[in-house]
Amino acid sequence: MMTEQARPAEAHRVVIVGAGFGGLEATYRLAGAPVSITLVDRRNHHLFQPLLYQVATASLATSEIAWPVRYLLRGRPEVTTLYATVTGIDAQARRVLLDDGDALPYDTLVLATGARHAYFGHDEWEPFAPGLKTLEDATTLRRRILVAFERAERETDPQRRAALLTFVIIGAGPTGVELAGTIAELAQDTLPPDFRNIDTHKARVVLIEAGPRVLAGFADDLSAYAQRALESIGVEIVLNQPVTECTADCVVYGGHRLETKTIIWAAGVRASPAAEWLGAPADRAGRLEVLPDLTVPGHPDIYAIGDTVVIAGPDGKPVPGIAPAAKQQGRYVAEAIKARLRGGTPAPFRYKHAGSLAQIGKRKAVIDFGRFKLRGALAWWIWGIAHIYFLIGLRHRLSVAISWLWVYARDQRAARLITQGSSKVAR
């Protein structure tokens, strides 16, 4: 199906599935190598997932954290971008199977297919407790949060109104903490002057965590600081409580029933079906167990990277599912492919943990770089500058900087739009 005019017929064919941080980095780093590349994604855009919660909470627009994949690779004639859904892999024939019945032949395959949120055997909770992985997830969450305030404004029954003004976030990792902090600020700082019948200050934001502390991946004192900082902006924190039920009207934990109309799932992820495609060994979360050179056992021509794999870091703990880890793996795979094409044997992948950052509120963040730890306002500025730095392209940086400036200085969030339905549909 692909016309091959742009590539030498003898070029080594690399197919990369997934244009997230890992897949895109591998594509970037293969520049100049004697390969032809096909990058397949079922979305047309690369997404800056670390800021997705800001779209869900109306601080940023969708186009501020997403880029058309084609656009990012417009200067690379040897790269073909394909907007298609992969349905399986024929490893014997070395072909990637697509949803339209077509197949892509490869010499080397890179699987960078990411993860979705997971409900630990409770998939029936998904409609009541949506997660946050795609732009649609974010605009759906934004609609739910804003519609809850709108319905509360029209509700006369005090109990129902209280349920509408109760926002529950399940899972206190970085995403859960950032969502809880931002929703609290929305209710405390942005929305109060807008409503006439409700006092949005009275909205409850409840963060429920099964483990003993928030931000478990950070140092103990930073966790404690994050907890205090969240509580200071009105977030209620419930620790050591696994959720046992989610419905349209409530969440249940430890025998306690909390009435709410808005539950957000930030508690766990499940890898894409890459392991199933290959019939390869995977852990409980569906993540491929790859070899030290990031190839799939028994498939030396198939690499797997990012959230869809599990591999131990130098400290023996699994490499975390964060953007820098996926990028390091993408870079490693590109170098490994180049080394092999030169006849060499690449050294094993070695993860270097650069550090962890999480934003808590408008002027509060925590930074854990191992030896170097920071919290408070300075950490927040570093967090902001680092994230703007990692955005691609001057236009996005300018645009996000302006949006943040407005949130910072005026407490106004421009993206407070309820889309996908009128008031009738949304209720």
Place this chain on the structure above:
Amino acid sequence: MMTEQARPAEAHRVVIVGAGFGGLEATYRLAGAPVSITLVDRRNHHLFQPLLYQVATASLATSEIAWPVRYLLRGRPEVTTLYATVTGIDAQARRVLLDDGDALPYDTLVLATGARHAYFGHDEWEPFAPGLKTLEDATTLRRRILVAFERAERETDPQRRAALLTFVIIGAGPTGVELAGTIAELAQDTLPPDFRNIDTHKARVVLIEAGPRVLAGFADDLSAYAQRALESIGVEIVLNQPVTECTADCVVYGGHRLETKTIIWAAGVRASPAAEWLGAPADRAGRLEVLPDLTVPGHPDIYAIGDTVVIAGPDGKPVPGIAPAAKQQGRYVAEAIKARLRGGTPAPFRYKHAGSLAQIGKRKAVIDFGRFKLRGALAWWIWGIAHIYFLIGLRHRLSVAISWLWVYARDQRAARLITQGSSKVAR
């Protein structure tokens, strides 16, 4: 249902239905009057419709042309914003009926409910030829246009590929002309470096008009200029041809069948059901025939303004359905309400036509201010500055200015996102 704490019990109750240009202007201009206002809309945002085609063609983000209504009225404690859908009017009891069974009592009612696109008795065309009135319409069109290019990239059959690369716009008013010009530029300037298998320069953009010229509302020489300008960027123009059929695969006009996968409807509108709610006289497009003081015949306490009414201008021709006309009517109604409360009788509404503007391409526009006519690059700059001026708030102005700067200088459109579905769903 409304708590009344913020308003004097004796205040005259004004209910305004619709937060478009007319309804919002009436609300603004009633500031300081001894009234309590309830502004109802089934969307939570005011939309700057004149730039909606730029969202559909990926130049602007949704949040750059929309504002939460509540936010715009946050400093007006006597105004209650209601996110609700009106289902009817009980004119006898002076109540507006809402979808949740609730009713809003009024002393004066202002209907500013706008219009939707209309298919002249061919509603079956709507799925194949969507129109452009809401943010969702715009993101849906954007998805269709971008997905057509994506599918063409994967299509090997030359005939099917040609159909995917044929974009048909029906109706050559300002919206049709602006859409045709922008899609042509997308194909000619923005997309070429992104694709490997197709040459997007070969995309056809066909503008079909039932009447004898494009931009019929403008002076003859400006129409002729617009036609030449469109043709110079590759738009094919078909005049004097009413469309007789739209399907999933083609559009038919004058016995000619044109294969296409993307049809956009910019040919006609139908007023909201305000006339039906009242059983009041309306024209063929469903527009209420109002009295010279913009009240509905037989209902001196009900005003109707904007696209949902038809009234003759000073030249005898109907007042056009454009934003400045709706705003003038909103302003008039606010002044009329204030005059009546003082015991006066307002003079009849008199429309002043300020002028017409339309953008054709990146450096081309036409301006028809009656005596003052302008076309070309200078007109384009005036068009751009005027539109940025009319946006609400510095943040939106900055943001749109940056987006346009990027389109202008780099031919890059940041909002090229296919959302609401993966490649599988979208096809």
